[in-house]
Amino acid sequence: MSDEFAPGHKRRRSLQDSPVDLTIMQKARSSLLSLQRELEGIDETQDQLTTIMAQIDIVQQILGTAKKPKVSFSSISKADLKNVGIERKLLQMQSAQLASMLEAEVAKTSHVQQLCLRIERIYRHVSMRFEAGPRMILDAVLLTVAEISSDGDTKVPVAILPEMRIASGEGVLLKNPVTDFELWVTGSVNYGLCTYEQEDLRRDRVLSADVDDARLLAKSKIFLIEAKRLQDKPLYDFMPEAIAQAVALCEVTKTQTVRFCLTDGRKWVFCLFSKNPAGERVCYEGNSFSIPEPSALLNGALWQESVRQVVELVHHWLVEEKDPMEDSLSSLQ
Known part of the structure; x- marks a missing residue:
């Protein structure tokens, strides 16, 4: 031997x-x-x-x-994205369409007021020094969006899947169709969200689902949210990680588009990843929307409107069933 x-x-x-x-x-x-x-x-x-x-x-x-380098989502760099052929462009929210969406008030005033009260209490009592503080704001927003969808006119239940594993084992292969450069990525995303039907029958199964079962059971496409604590870095420095998660989900679920969001609980960046039939892959990155700390210097109505704006956008990114590439709410540049 x-x-x-x-x-x-x-x-x-x-x-x-x-x-x-x-x-x-x-x-x-x-x-x-x-x-x-x-x-x-x-x-x-x-x-x-x-x-x-x-x-x-x-x-x-x-x-x-x-030949087969492998990295975790959190370790991926801008250079890695470039090597696998991911192009980065801009997403711009259209002011008129955004104003119309806010006027429609999918998020009822009662939901927004309750969320504002909860956020005020968080800011009053919770330190924002560590990740758990801002994460409480994020959790409050996601729960409110779930309530709006479940209790609203459409009565569509929402599943929030924390630490959703996208790529396990050897990972998901990202390959540049031009250069044949390969990169294997592994890891999970902080939250996967989806809507589904028949809550009485499917709730337990959906809430315990992995990414494959979630795709099978979901009514909407899976919406990803990556949460970060800023420390000494600006939020956009974490964009490569969020992009890699969206690309991997696209490969795993065999879909052409993935909506995702990068946030620290206070700043929210809404993004879209697209892969066309020719294999070209583009990430469209939006500007940030903020939920500032309430203060005596900030007009109460304006602060509540900033909270509503984030809630409405998260809700739209989750439940909208139109082709994201044709969504009039945003322009892709």
Whole structure:
């Protein structure tokens, strides 16, 4: 028996025929950089750390030649998106159509007022220093949208699926149709939302569904929401992660369009991903809409209107059944 197949030995693999998780190397390099900063100026460790960093850089260069590189959604970069052929363009909300949507008041005044009261309480009592604070605002908005859809004229129930796993195992393959560059992505999205029918019969199954079952049971297309804590970064710096999630969902569900949103609970960016029959893939990124902190300096009616605006847009992104590419609410540039 050869050593390759001896008991206790793993099968030897080629760098060119196995997915290689670059996320592990990226995390190791990040940890080492943090350690370098922590031990900066200590002579006894400086040379060793410099040597280790050089060796890690060499390994990272070798792994970069892998035929099947694999990264998590959170580690994907703008360069990765460009390499797999994702084009980025702008989405602009049309002022007149947005005003008409707000005037129609799909979100009843009572729903908005209750949400405003809840958000005021969150701002009053909850620290926004860590992710859990802004996430409470996000959760309140999503629950309100679900209530509006379920209790409104159409009576369409909504399923909110936290930490929805899009790509597991070896991941989802993203391939550039021109250059044949391949990238495997893995991970989950903070929230997947969809509408469905026959709540009495399907509620339990939908709320326990994975992405495949959700697609099977959903009335609407699955709408993705990625939540972030800003720290020292602007919200748009996290756009590559949200785009990669939308692209992966498009591949998994075999759909041509995916609506998604990037938010920190206070700022909301509404986006659209599209893949045409020729394989061209474009992400349209919108401007941000805000739910500011209420204050004595901010007109109460204007603040409530900003909350309504976000709620109406989330609701529209979730329930609208028209082709997103033909939606008059937004223009694609």
